Amino acid sequence: MSFSYPYPRPAVTVDAAIFYKSAGLIELLLIRRKHPPFQGFWALPGGFVDLDESLNAAVRREVKEETGLNDLDFAQFHTYGDPGRDPRHRTITVVYTSFVSFKPQTVADDDAAQTAWFPLDQLPQLAFDHNRILDDIIKHYNF
Numbered sequence: 001m002s003f004s005y006p007y008p009r010p011a012v013t014v015d016a017a018i019f020y021k022s023a024g025l026i027e028l029l030l031i032r033r034k035h036p037p038f039q040g041f042w043a044l045p046g047g048f049v050d051l052d053e054s055l056n057a058a059v060r061r062e063v064k065e066e067t068g069l070n071d072l073d074f075a076q077f078h079t080y081g082d083p084g085r086d087p088r089h090r091t092i093t094v095v096y097t098s099f100v101s102f103k104p105q106t107v108a109d110d111d112a113a114q115t116a117w118f119p120l121d122q123l124p125q126l127a128f129d130h131n132r133i134l135d136d137i138i139k140h141y142n143f
Contacts, residue, residue, distance in 0.1 A: 012092050014062055016045045017096070029115065031044075031114065035111060041127040042126050043128065047065075068105075077136075077140070079095070081093070
């Protein structure tokens with residue numbers, strides 16, 4: 001099946017903020033982007049939603065593809081859609097959060113060149129609008 005419209009449509013993505021907390025230290029799982037835009041920058045795991053999948057399925061698939069993690073519990077946090085958030089084209093992202101009780105081993109794959117856990121007080125400059133997204137999450141959860 002093919003669809004065609006006389007006017008442009010935005011793309012939809014999902015992003016995942018995965019947190020681990022131990023002895024008062026909170027860490028966030030990030031991926032280093034393998035491809036442009038923002039090649040080499042750190043980012044939340046995520047990517048484009050396929051036409052035939054739900055948002056929940058998309059976030060699970062993207063996290064598994066980029067980090068190797070599977071079977072995480074996700075909660076939808078917020079949607080971000082500022083027109084300039086992605087330099088390629090108009091993109092709207094649905095952000096999910098997950099909190100793990102142990103720090104799982106991760107394996108970078110697909111669009112991720114590397115994965116790493118970062119303490120919240122030592123985050124690098126992030127790709128896209130991910131710093132803003134994390135600021136909102138930190139305020140919401142009172143980290």
